[in-house]
Amino acid sequence: MKEKFINYIHQHKLFSKKDKILLGVSGGMDSVAMCELFFIAGFDFGIAHCNFQLRAEESAEDEKFVKQLALKYNVPFFCIQFQTSKVAASSKVSTQMAARKLRYDWFEKIRMEHKYSHVAVAHHSDDDVETFFINLLRGTGLAGLAGINPKRGYLVRPLLFASRNEIEQFIHSGNLIYREDSSNSSSKYIRNKVRHNLIPLMKQINPSITKTVKDEIYRLKQANQIFMQAIEEKKRKLLFKSATDASYSLAIDELKKLDPLQTWLYEFLSPFNFNIESVNEIISAFDSISGKQFFSSSHRIVKDRxxxxxxxIPQIKPVEATLIEEHTQKIDSPFNIEFIKIKKNDAFKIIAKPEIAFLDLAKIEFPLQIRKWKLGDKFIPLGMTGYKKISDFLIDLKISVIDKEQVYVLQSGNDIAWIIGHRLDNRFKISKETEQVYQAEVKKTH
Known part of the structure; x- marks a missing residue:
């Protein structure tokens, strides 16, 4: 078992001998076996235990047991107690989902604080088979049927080479003590239903069902690698990251050329937490008007032209206007702008750049305000005599919905003097009668 364990770690490049590993330990048979294997293989490790307080005294006894396990191996011990049921209720998720998030978020916190290179959990090959059926029952893509990954970021699963029977034999041969989790026999959870009901039933049809599924997982994993290579290659050609912010764009005309479109688009968007229902809605909106929005738990998609x-998804904060007094020379928020007064003489020349505005100082009413534009705002564009709504002006410029949200105005009294970076208001322009010029310049940050 020790040799298989070490070989599996090397084969999948999970970590090296010099790395310090944090073990997630429940006290059950699998995690106890993992602790013993780490110890006899000579790896440097610590133990982390989550008390989810879901089984009253039993949870407290698990915590005591794992603490003793850390003392036995003379390794660091970390423990936390969660109000899991309350978290699940407030988050409106299942107890299992809440526990999973609490566990892995805390593991990562401990890993970072105490400089562990990886977090190891004790999933084995039978867990892989159960996960295959769970994902199949819930509905999944190819990746969901390709098994549990031995390594994902800083999370490693060094026991995936072993079956439940092999782990039991290892435990018994070493006379290792472990805790029995009473919830493992409960039919309340879907994994237990698969383990205790579905798989035994399938063994009546195919006694070798576990081996059959493991073989299929292996083939599906390889197929998924080829599939994902094709997805990534196409993604590099079609998905472009903005140079100025955290947004990405996909050209609709290029997407329409893909077949099957639904599958391609789902694979492009699933990293942003969009599900297949959202993907279908987005495809239906391809030929609709601009501005329609779609949301996942973390991102939004705006259908532009x-x-x-x-x-x-932007964090909504109350937007306050930035006041510019007459003596103000520079501001740093919402962006960098410098203000100077210039005496207009024969040497003065207007520089035609969108990031610079030249205004007649005599026409300005201080304090000026810098704020985001809003619906209903209007101004008289430079060179025109009539009012134009800023919303219409931005449409004429074909500015995207996302970029519109970052448009600011310079306001003098009740009038818009400048749509910053775009157009000056005609009422504030330099004329023959101008004696002093007020210059506002947006400075680029590096």
Whole structure:
């Protein structure tokens, strides 16, 4: 068992001998076996235990047991107690989902704080088979049927080479003590239903069902590797990251050329937490008007004229105007702008750049305000005599919905003096009668 364990770690490049590993230990048979294997293989490790307080005294006894296990191996011990049921209720998720998130978030916190290179959990090959059926029952893509990954980021699963029977034999041969989790026999959880009901029933049809599924997982894993290589290659050609913010764009005309479109688009968007229902809605909106929005738990997609624009859901904060007094020379928020007064003489020349505005100082009413534009705002564009709504002006410029949200105005009194970076208001322009010029310049940050 020790040799298989070490070989599996080397084969999948999970970690090296010099790495320090944090073990997630429940006290059950699998995690106890993992501790023993780490110890006899000579790896440097610590133990982390989550008390989810779901089984009253039994949970407290598990915590005491794992603490003693850490003392036995003379390794660091970390423990936390969670109000799991309350978290699940407030988050409106299942107890299992809440426990999973609490566990892995805390593991990562401990890993970072105490400089562990990886977190190891004790999933084995029978867990892989159960996960195959769970994902199949819930509905999944190819990746969901390709088994549990031995390594994902900092998370490693060094026992995936072993079956439940092999782990039992290892435990008994070493006279190792472990805790029995009473919830493992409960039919309340889907994994237990698969383990205790579905798989035994399937063994009546195919006694070798476990081996059959493991073989299929292996083939599906290889097929998924080929599939994902094709997805990544196409993604590099079609999914473009903005140079200025955290958004991405996909050209709608290029997407329409893909077949099957639903599958391609789902694979492009699933990393942003969009599900297949959202993908179908997005495809249906390809030929609709601009501005329609779609949301996942973390991102939104705006259907623009020619592109799908993907961006993180913005944190909504109250927007306050930035006041510019007459003596103000520079501001740093919402962006860097410098203000100077210039005496207009024969040497003065207007520089035609969108990031610079030249205004007649005598026409300005201080304090000026810098704020985001809003519906209903209007101004008289430079060179025109009549009012134009800013919303219409931005449409004429074909500015995307995402970029519109980042448009600010410079306001003098009740009038818009400048749509910053785009157009000056005609009422504030430099004329023959101008004596002093007020210059506002947006400075790029590096």
């Amino acid at each position: 020619e592109f799908l624009i993907i961006s993180p």
